[in-house]
Amino acid sequence: MTTPHLPVLSPLMVEEQVRAALAEDLGRAGDITSQATVAPGMTARAELNVREEGVLAGLDLARAAFRLMDPAIRFEAFFADGDRLASGTAIAHIAGPARAVLSAERVALNFLMHLSGVATHTARFAAEIGHTQARVCCTRKTIPGLRALEKYAVRMGGGSSHRYGLDDAILIKDNHIAVSGGVAGAIRAARAFAGHLVKVEVEVTTLAELEEALEAGPDVVLLDNMGPELLRRAVEINRDSAGLNDRTYAGDPRRAKLEASGNVNLTTVRAIAETGVDYISTSKITMAAPTLDIGLDVVLD
Incomplete structure (x- = not known):
């Protein structure tokens, strides 16, 4: 039997969804917590870590959240959507302006956690x-x-x-x-x-x-x-x-x-x-x- 090709998300759809989510989260004044506590010019390195076994989905949306917040953020992924992940696995490394990394965090995680949850639950069925x-x-x-x-x-x-x-x-x-x-x-x-x-x-x-x-x-x-x-x-x-x-x-x-x-x-x-x-x-x-x-x-x- 022929193995079907995996689908891909349109970059236009990804950008539209992520822009809307960031605009919703940033509101009128932006991330006032990061502005208040993190000095301009500071940088940060971070990891996206999965804390339970599952199937990855939504990586492009997470990547776009950091890129749209600041193009200077580097996003290095170690897996692809559809991959099975063990608990404790690092999915990606992120590095760049600290304020932008922290401001994009929740939108990136919301997409990644929800879509990976759907993929994982589907895999059980x-x-x-x-x-x-x-x-x-x-x-x-x-x-x-x-x-x-x-x-x-x-x-x-x-x-x-x-x-x-x-x-x-x-x-x-x-x-x-x-x-x-x-x-x-x-x-x-x-x-x-x-x-x-x-x-x-x-x-x-x-x-x-x-x-x-x-x-x-x-x-x-x-x-x-x-x-x-x-x-x-x-x-x-x-x-x-x-x-x-x-x-x-x-x-x-x-x-x-x-x-x-x-x-x-x-x-x-x-x-x-x-x-x-x-x-x-x-x-x-x-x-x-x-x-x-x-x-x-x-x-x-």
């Missing part, structure tokens, strides 16, 4: 299902303004992304079905509306809805809040329905990809994956990920 074909996916349940960054961190942890927003894929959920009048009708309407590059996914909650959906030929069926037994039966129904129309995936005997969602956590994800579904989507890897403990420590001569 991915490790639980590594023996199966299933992939763990994040959803649109992200912190407003940070979606692209959090989805990037999920990829660093070995996960996959669901749709980025309302505009890049059609996901027909229960409320759409209720308003439109039925599963099959909603799928057909979506097919008539969508361009040939737009995927159509539909959410179902029962096996009867699954069978109705498969007749209409979606690309993906989201199996919402089904336990392992129902999920296994859904996989069988999907496999048995192959060949009923021309939407069969090449080389795959099933008509549609199946995605499980609901009640997904580190305790349940293995059993869900072992049912044979293709994807498992969960908000836990973005909305419930604890931060990774990373600190900036000044190095005294």
Whole structure:
């Protein structure tokens, strides 16, 4: 199997996010604590140290925080995003004007701790299902303004992304079905509306809805809040329905990809994956990920 290339963050996005965060933190008067206690012209050396095992993500944002505060700051990284880190590891060395180093510290750490936390939590889920074909996916349940960054961190942890927003894929959920009048009708309407590059996914909650959906030929069926037994039966129904129309995936005997969602956590994800579904989507890897403990420590001569 071909190993996918890791994603990269756009430098424009990084700069925009970091500038906004620095402006929020500096306010109208700047870092008055550093101005009051650190003399102009003083320099400082520091290390970014990780204090627990985890997966690194957000290094470019941390680097940008120091660079935007003062271009004279030197930032030397020893690892890259996606690397697994042991507790006590030095991630980077920083040196330059002391006021600027201290002023950029919190913004750099906020990005680095949050995104590394997302990557680390995702890696825990991915490790639980590594023996199966299933992939763990994040959803649109992200912190407003940070979606692209959090989805990037999920990829660093070995996960996959669901749709980025309302505009890049059609996901027909229960409320759409209720308003439109039925599963099959909603799928057909979506097919008539969508361009040939737009995927159509539909959410179902029962096996009867699954069978109705498969007749209409979606690309993906989201199996919402089904336990392992129902999920296994859904996989069988999907496999048995192959060949009923021309939407069969090449080389795959099933008509549609199946995605499980609901009640997904580190305790349940293995059993869900072992049912044979293709994807498992969960908000836990973005909305419930604890931060990774990373600190900036000044190095005294």
